[in-house]
Amino acid sequence: MDDFNVLIIGSGPAGLFAAIWLERLGIDRIAIFDRTQYSAGGLLNDGKLNFDYRVGIDLDELQIDKKEAQDLMHEVKQVFIKFSRCQQVTFIENNEKIDAWRKIAGEHNVEFIAPEQWHYGTDNGRQFVDYLRNQLSHTTFFLGTEVISIERENERFCFVCRKDQKKGKYFGKTVLSSPGRSGAYWFRDTSRKIGVNNNFGPIDVGIRVELSRKSYDPITDVVYDPKFIFHTKRHGDRVRTFCTNPGGRVRIENYDNFKLINGDALFDRKTENTNFALINTVSLTQPFSDTTEFGRMIARQFFLLGGGRPIVQRIGDFREGKRSSQSTFNSKTRHFDRCRATYNAVPGDITLGLPARIVDNLWESLKTLDKIVPGILHPSTLLYAPEIKFFDTHFPTDRHLETNIEGIFVAGDGTGKSRGIVGAAVSGIIAATGIAGKYF
Ligand SMILES: Cc1cc2nc3c(=O)[nH]c(=O)nc-3n(C[C@H](O)[C@H](O)[C@H](O)COP(=O)(O)OP(=O)(O)OC[C@H]3O[C@@H](n4cnc5c(N)ncnc54)[C@H](O)[C@@H]3O)c2cc1C
Structure with a gap:
């Protein structure tokens, strides 16, 4: 029987960073499921990275303050910038030109935000994902494997999955759902069936x-x-x-x-x-x-x-x-x-x-x-x-991103917890820390 500590839906930045953090916190037997053949989610798209608490996350939604957000983003940044093809593209320190643009925008009653930004580009996406995956040694990837339902069996969560037309079952103590925007509606429907509360957002x-x-x-x-x-x-x-x-x-x-x-x-x-x-x-x-x-x-x-x-x-x-x-x-x-x-x-x-x-x-x-x-x-x-x-499904959670169903956590864009790569990674880290703290 395939039995894990944490079952993760989605291998985008939310899922991958959650797995990296779980491992750093000493958790093993982690499983990541992705219906695509290559783990990555939106990490293969462009890779423009905004390290600023005003961009890509909502502090109220994540129940963190500016300092906590900046600290988490700093942690994420340390992972990204060790990848050699990732380069800084916006420098905010002592940048008078940014002040000038802010002034011009202000004259037209427009708010202007200039975050610290880095970029690795779509053409470096695969190399970047390999670099992230190489940091994982206690995580099993089930690729080309679609989670079709989540059930409860003998006090364990059970993923019913489909791969090459064949169905299989995988069990776990806890669940982290980070299905991205493409899986958002599937997860919304699935989660309602098992009693996870959610509603519509903007x-x-x-x-x-x-x-x-x-x-x-x-x-x-x-x-x-x-x-x-x-x-x-x-x-x-x-x-x-x-x-x-x-x-x-x-x-x-x-x-x-x-x-x-x-x-x-x-x-x-x-x-x-x-x-x-x-x-x-x-x-x-x-x-x-x-x-x-x-x-x-x-x-x-x-x-x-x-x-x-x-x-x-x-x-x-x-x-x-x-x-x-x-x-x-x-x-x-x-x-x-x-x-x-x-x-x-x-x-x-x-x-x-x-x-x-x-x-x-x-x-x-x-x-x-x-x-x-x-x-x-x-x-x-x-x-x-x-x-x-479509960041429009809102899941009420506690500050560790645990839903009303104990043991089910959510992260990333598909569950309304982020809007971008860095934000998704931040929410994955918060959920991982919550899982490790409460269940292990
Ligand atoms: C063209 C494009 C360019 C972008 N450029 C940028 C950018 O420059 N900077 C930026 O910050 N953001 C960018 N984004 C957005 C960014 O990709 C997302 O914000 C980010 O990937 C969200 O991460 P996530 O982990 O929440 O979800 P995702 O990265 O979407 O990962 C979710 C994964 O879950 C899998 N999944 C879903 N449902 C299931 C299921 N039932 N069973 C198994 N697997 C499932 C999906 O296959 C997917 O791989 C871009 C998006 C696009 C489309």
């Missing part, structure tokens, strides 16, 4: 902006991934820039019945463009609070409109209220050739798929951003949709 809906790199270099040369936070005048909503990739590429995330836009950058090979997400935080209350379904409806609408592919629109067309079309997409006369798209989305009209309030908020924020970084609204600038961040 969702981020918006677009990815891609522009000629030259237009955004003045800011990204100082802060690799600058965070601008807007509070819109018309609706009073929160919009923010997120995941900036200087010299990067637009990419897609595949889900079962829709596709989402995202972006990354390689370490060794840069493009002529920069891209970043511009997202609007949406919370729903009465009579419909299901932010997941709201986001899925938007995503499916784009899937339909784009014939299965995301949609892209030039700012030049957007301003004129026109859809973009294949025939004029790279038109020289309209100056569209200044920015060649790095992803082959379908030219169309993004306003057909997004609610009017979100379009208003995004456009107001883009116009404000253009006052801070002039030139970003060049007609050639590309707006891709949909970019949606």
Whole structure:
């Protein structure tokens, strides 16, 4: 019988850092399950690392203060920076240029956050994951193995798993669930069946902006991934820039019945463009609070409109209220050739798929951003949709991230405990420390 101390769902940063910390705390017989053939989760994506308590975590959600957050991030940083291909890209100490940008943003009532940032690039992802895995000696990986249900048998937790059409059972004293965004809804449904409490949290809906790199270099040369936070005048909503990739590429995330836009950058090979997400935080209350379904409806609408592919629109067309079309997409006369798209989305009209309030908020924020970084609204600038961040399931937990069911802990993006690699790692460490402290 396969019997372990800790059963971990997901080999992303939350699961891997949890395993590293459990081992450091003297725990053995750890099992990590991942339905993919290669352990990594989102660690194969870009690897832009923000070491700042204001980015990627919510202090209230994790029930820690600023100092604890910075201390945990410092621990995570020590692991990352020992990987030789990881390089620092934003230096915040005594950086007068950052102060100048903050001042300009402030003049437009925009909050500006410049975190200490490091980057290893999508092309170094596998090497980085191997480096992390080499730190584990008491952890067994079950790859290509999907956890399909969680049960209770003889005082143990039991994972029912599927690998190559065959089912198997694995037992454990405790569970850490860190299924990422791709496994979030499976885990939400599964956890409800076994009585784990959860509810809906906010969702981020918006677009990815891609522009000629030259237009955004003045800011990204100082802060690799600058965070601008807007509070819109018309609706009073929160919009923010997120995941900036200087010299990067637009990419897609595949889900079962829709596709989402995202972006990354390689370490060794840069493009002529920069891209970043511009997202609007949406919370729903009465009579419909299901932010997941709201986001899925938007995503499916784009899937339909784009014939299965995301949609892209030039700012030049957007301003004129026109859809973009294949025939004029790279038109020289309209100056569209200044920015060649790095992803082959379908030219169309993004306003057909997004609610009017979100379009208003995004456009107001883009116009404000253009006052801070002039030139970003060049007609050639590309707006891709949909970019949606499903961090929308909230699991009430204690300060060790244990749920209402004793022995079941949660961490990472899929359970609403983080929004990014460093945050996911931090939450994995908190859960690991909680598991070790209470059960071993
Ligand atoms: C294109 C792209 C670029 C990104 N760039 C950055 C960036 O530069 N910086 C940054 O901080 N963040 C970035 N992110 C986000 C980052 O990847 C996530 O924040 C992070 O990976 C979350 O970590 P996690 O451990 O919570 O989940 P994940 O990394 O998503 O890992 C979860 C794992 O669980 C597995 N799983 C799910 N359900 C099951 C199941 N039932 N059975 C078995 N296995 C299961 C999944 O296969 C997955 O491997 C990017 C994301 C994308 C898509």
